[in-house]
Amino acid sequence: MKKNEVNSSRMPVYRDAGFELFDAATTEAAFRNETEHERDPEYFIYSRYRNPTIVSAEEEIMKLEQCKWALLTQSGMSAIDTATALFHTGKETRPWIFFSEIYGGTISFIESVLKARRGIDIQYFTAEDGSYNLREFEKNMSKVQPSVVFVETISNPMLIVTDVPEIIRIAGKYGSKVIVDNTFATPYLSKPLDDGADIVIHSATKYFSGHGNLSAGVICGNDKDIMKSAIEYRKFVGHMLSPDDAYRLQTQIQSFRLRFVRQCSNASKLAAFLNERSIIGKVWYPGLKSHKTHHIAAKLFNAKGFGGMVTFDFEGSNPEEKRIRRDKFISHVSEKIKLIPTLGDPHTILMPVEAVWGKKYPEPGMLRLSLGFEEYDELEDTVAAALDSIQSL
Numbered sequence: 001m002k003k004n005e006v007n008s009s010r011m012p013v014y015r016d017a018g019f020e021l022f023d024a025a026t027t028e029a030a031f032r033n034e035t036e037h038e039r040d041p042e043y044f045i046y047s048r049y050r051n052p053t054i055v056s057a058e059e060e061i062m063k064l065e066q067c068k069w070a071l072l073t074q075s076g077m078s079a080i081d082t083a084t085a086l087f088h089t090g091k092e093t094r095p096w097i098f099f100s101e102i103y104g105g106t107i108s109f110i111e112s113v114l115k116a117r118r119g120i121d122i123q124y125f126t127a128e129d130g131s132y133n134l135r136e137f138e139k140n141m142s143k144v145q146p147s148v149v150f151v152e153t154i155s156n157p158m159l160i161v162t163d164v165p166e167i168i169r170i171a172g173k174y175g176s177k178v179i180v181d182n183t184f185a186t187p188y189l190s191k192p193l194d195d196g197a198d199i200v201i202h203s204a205t206k207y208f209s210g211h212g213n214l215s216a217g218v219i220c221g222n223d224k225d226i227m228k229s230a231i232e233y234r235k236f237v238g239h240m241l242s243p244d245d246a247y248r249l250q251t252q253i254q255s256f257r258l259r260f261v262r263q264c265s266n267a268s269k270l271a272a273f274l275n276e277r278s279i280i281g282k283v284w285y286p287g288l289k290s291h292k293t294h295h296i297a298a299k300l301f302n303a304k305g306f307g308g309m310v311t312f313d314f315e316g317s318n319p320e321e322k323r324i325r326r327d328k329f330i331s332h333v334s335e336k337i338k339l340i341p342t343l344g345d346p347h348t349i350l351m352p353v354e355a356v357w358g359k360k361y362p363e364p365g366m367l368r369l370s371l372g373f374e375e376y377d378e379l380e381d382t383v384a385a386a387l388d389s390i391q392s393l
């Protein structure tokens with residue numbers, strides 16, 4: 001693609017709402033071409049349809065996911081809205097199955113949009129004791145025969161790793177479409193499209209952006225008809241990302257691999273460190289042998305890493321003591337580890353689990369960490385000092 005009129009090495013931000021089309025013949029050709037959805041049209045028309053800066057950022061994601069199409073949207077939620085809209089015919093007779101351990105925003109979307117407004121019959125396949133029983137899943141599938149299955153590769157906040165290739169294999173037997181939310185695992189650890197998933201979505205707000213300074217989502221796929229319909233839906237509904245955010249995403253995503261490798265290694269080291277401390281109750285990290293889904297993670301992620309998230313809770317003789325220890329920890333580390341409700345940021349950030357996911361996870365001493373890519377030793381010093389001060393109380 002022609003980058004611009006000067007000798008810049010990167011795609012600039014094109015903020016045009018509508019592009020200049022010169023004459024009636026060009027206009028006609030541009031609109032005709034628009035319905036063909038070529039990646040690199042001669043003329044752009046309108047930024048809600050497509051925009052060169054956004055196409056350029058999408059090409060970066062296509063390289064990471066190694067897929068034929070990546071479509072950017074304004075948020076992870078609009079990517080989920082688009083992905084689910086593709087398979088919603090309005091006349092379906094078959095239910096959809098969602099795995100129970102999925103992003104809270106997705107649960108709200110299911111309840112208030114897919115069920116309440118779109119009338120889709122949704123069933124949850126529930127994790128028990130920290131993992132999914134795929135024999136039960138297979139039984140469920142043969143009974144329900146859903147048209148769509150939706151699953152996350154690594155769940156929040158308990159970091160349950162799902163055997164996505166096996167789920168896709170089972171879903172294939174019943175002709176069910178599979179949507180995978182791969183936000184936590186990222187294409188560095190897992191590429192569900194290679195295993196036959198129909199759609200992979202990401203909240204690009206998280207690891208792809210990696211700097212906590214923009215909101216974006218992406219829908220990835222290889223099937224031309226499905227993705228053509230995604231392009232149309234995004235255009236008609238207006239889920240397009242802004243060119244400014246696409247520009248920043250395109251730049252920041254270039255360091256994705258470097259950042260994520262470090263985040264995984266920081267997480268792995270800190271999980272091992274926390275695991276040795278007597279004031280810590282339990283540590284949930286798929287890289288630890290004690291994690292219920294460690295064997296799945298070890299099989300699927302090819303020893304590349306186990307993700308950048310760690311959840312743990314405080315030991316205590318009663319719930320109140322655990323809560324007090326948690327709060328002391330939060331205030332002790334607050335200069336270095338801030339309480340910010342997102343993940344994948346440059347610095348390690350934390351969330352109190354009970355305060356956000358209390359209905360499902362009411363444990364008062366539990367904290368979720370999103371590891372940053374800072375120097376590990378500094379991070380461990382910060383955490384160790386906080387734990388020492390709590391322990392000596």
Ligand SMILES: *Cc1c(COP(=O)(O)O)cnc(C)c1O
Nearest residue numbers: 075076077103181183203205216
């Ligand atoms: C954050 C998140 C989303 C939603 O993404 P937004 O960019 O906030 O809209 C969806 N799925 C997962 C797993 C997430 O972590």
